[in-house]
Amino acid sequence: MRLTILGGGGFRVPLVYGALLADRGPGRVTRVVLHDVDPVRLSAVVRVLAEQADAAGAADAPAVEATTDLDAALAGADFVFSAIRVGGLAGRAADERVALAEGVLGQETVGAGGIAYGLRTVPVAVDVARRVAALAPDAWVINFTNPAGLVTEAMSRVLGDRVIGICDSPVGLGRRVARAAGVDPDRAFYDYAGLNHLGWLRGVRVDGRDVLPGLLADDAALASVEEGRLFGPELLRGLGAVPNEYLHYYYFNREAVAAYRGAERTRGAFLLDQQAGFYETVGAGGSSALAAWRRTLADREATYMAANREAAGAGERAGQDLESGGYEKVALALMRAIARDERATLILNVRGGGALPGLDPDAVVEVPCLVDSGGTHPLAVTPLPYHAMGLVAAVKAVEREVLAAAGSGSREAAVRAFALHPLVDSAAVARRLLDGYVAAHPGLAYLA
Incomplete structure (x- = not known):
C-alpha cells in the first residue's frame, strides 16, 4: 500500500513513520512518498527516517522516496496524508505579531491568527484536493493541515467524504x-x-x-x-x-493575551528558531539525525502552551502530559480500518450529516465516528448546551466566511470573518487585522 505525505519535510513526519514501522499486519504500508516544496527539509527528514528504520532493525521497513513534484507524489497513492504549512513557521510568527499588535490573540488555529492561516491555506488545500481527484481518485485523504476542521471542510467540497480530518487533542x-x-x-x-x-x-x-x-x-x-x-x-x-x-x-482570553504579549517570544517565533536549528544540524551531517530530532521533539512537547500554563499558574508539564496525543496512531488506525475493514471508533473531523444538532449536514464537526471499509460514519451525539453551541455556531460562521473569501477573493467576506469571531472585539480592528495580514503575507494579495 502506498502512502503519500504532503509536507513530507515537516518535523512531525518521523512520528508517522514510527507508527508504520510498528505495523506488522497484512496489507500494511510498504511505500512512503514524501512531498515538500523545500528539498533541504526533505533531505533532513529522509535521514531521520533511515536512522529510524535502522534503529528498529526493520529489514522490510516501508521504502521511502522524496520528491518536490506534487503530481508525481500523488499518482497511484492509496492514502494521502496532508500536513502542509503554507507560509512556514515564519508565517505563523507573523500571524502572532500582527494580532498581538492589535491586542487580540494570534494563535495559529484560534482567533485572528487562525483566520489568517486559513485564508492563505484554503486556496492551496483546494488545489491539492483537485489534483488528488484527478490523479488518485480512489485515494483517501487524511488531513492534519491546520486549521484542521476548516481545511477539511474546504477539501470536502471537492472530495466529499474521502477526506477525513484528524487531530491529537x-x-x-x-x-x-x-x-x-x-x-x-x-x-x-x-x-x-x-x-x-x-x-x-x-x-x-x-x-x-x-x-x-x-x-x-x-x-x-x-x-x-x-x-x-x-x-x-x-x-x-x-x-x-x-x-x-x-x-x-x-x-481566559484576557489572561492568555496578556501572557502572550509579555512573553519573550511567541510560540511561532520559538518554533521557527528551534526548527531552523534542527534542520541546520541535520543538514551539516556528522551527528545522528534521529538523536537531534528526539531532543528537539522533547523540548517542543515540554514547552507546549507554556504561556497558557503560566497564566493559569498550572506549572510545568507533568511527565504523563508529555506523551504525544498520538495523531500518528489515529492516522494508522484510520488507514487500517478502511484498508482492512478493522473497525474502529475514532474522534475525527468529518462532514457531520446532522450528527451534531444545530449545524447543517455539510458542516465538518469533530465527533466520534465508526470507521470501516466504507469510510467514516459519524455517531449522533446529544446536543451541546447553549453556551457551547453558541461558540460552535459563531466559529462555524467564521469558517464559512473564510471559505467564501478564499473562494471568491471577497475582501468583505474576509473582514466579516475577523469581525464575527468571538475573540475579535471590533469591526474596526477586523479591518486593520486584514490590512496587516495582507501586508505581511504575499499569498493574501488576492484580498488586497
Whole structure:
C-alpha cells in the first residue's frame, strides 16, 4: 500500500513513520512518498527516517522516496496524508505579531491568527484536493493541515467524504482523563463533540458506566490532569465537562493575551528558531539525525502552551502530559480500518450529516465516528448546551466566511470573518487585522 505525505519535510513526519514501522499486519504500508516544496527539509527528514528504520532493525521497513513534484507524489497513492504549512513557521510568527499588535490573540488555529492561516491555506488545500481527484481518485485523504476542521471542510467540497480530518487533542484529552479516573484508556468510549480545537469531553464510559462525574468531584484527581490545572476545578464542575485545551483561549482570553504579549517570544517565533536549528544540524551531517530530532521533539512537547500554563499558574508539564496525543496512531488506525475493514471508533473531523444538532449536514464537526471499509460514519451525539453551541455556531460562521473569501477573493467576506469571531472585539480592528495580514503575507494579495 502506498502512502503519500504532503509536507513530507515537516518535523512531525518521523512520528508517522514510527507508527508504520510498528505495523506488522497484512496489507500494511510498504511505500512512503514524501512531498515538500523545500528539498533541504526533505533531505533532513529522509535521514531521520533511515536512522529510524535502522534503529528498529526493520529489514522490510516501508521504502521511502522524496520528491518536490506534487503530481508525481500523488499518482497511484492509496492514502494521502496532508500536513502542509503554507507560509512556514515564519508565517505563523507573523500571524502572532500582527494580532498581538492589535491586542487580540494570534494563535495559529484560534482567533485572528487562525483566520489568517486559513485564508492563505484554503486556496492551496483546494488545489491539492483537485489534483488528488484527478490523479488518485480512489485515494483517501487524511488531513492534519491546520486549521484542521476548516481545511477539511474546504477539501470536502471537492472530495466529499474521502477526506477525513484528524487531530491529537481529543484523544490525548480522553486518555489523560481516563487514567486520572482510574480506568484503562483503551477500554473507554469518549463522549466528545464540537469543532476542531473547540470541543468538550462530556463523558468517559467503561462498561456502560460514566466515570467523568466522579473525577469532576475530586479536586486531587483533577489536579493530576493537565486540563484540571489549566481550567481549575470550579470551572470544570460548572461546565460538567472537560474542555479541549484550546478553549483556554476563550475562557481566559484576557489572561492568555496578556501572557502572550509579555512573553519573550511567541510560540511561532520559538518554533521557527528551534526548527531552523534542527534542520541546520541535520543538514551539516556528522551527528545522528534521529538523536537531534528526539531532543528537539522533547523540548517542543515540554514547552507546549507554556504561556497558557503560566497564566493559569498550572506549572510545568507533568511527565504523563508529555506523551504525544498520538495523531500518528489515529492516522494508522484510520488507514487500517478502511484498508482492512478493522473497525474502529475514532474522534475525527468529518462532514457531520446532522450528527451534531444545530449545524447543517455539510458542516465538518469533530465527533466520534465508526470507521470501516466504507469510510467514516459519524455517531449522533446529544446536543451541546447553549453556551457551547453558541461558540460552535459563531466559529462555524467564521469558517464559512473564510471559505467564501478564499473562494471568491471577497475582501468583505474576509473582514466579516475577523469581525464575527468571538475573540475579535471590533469591526474596526477586523479591518486593520486584514490590512496587516495582507501586508505581511504575499499569498493574501488576492484580498488586497
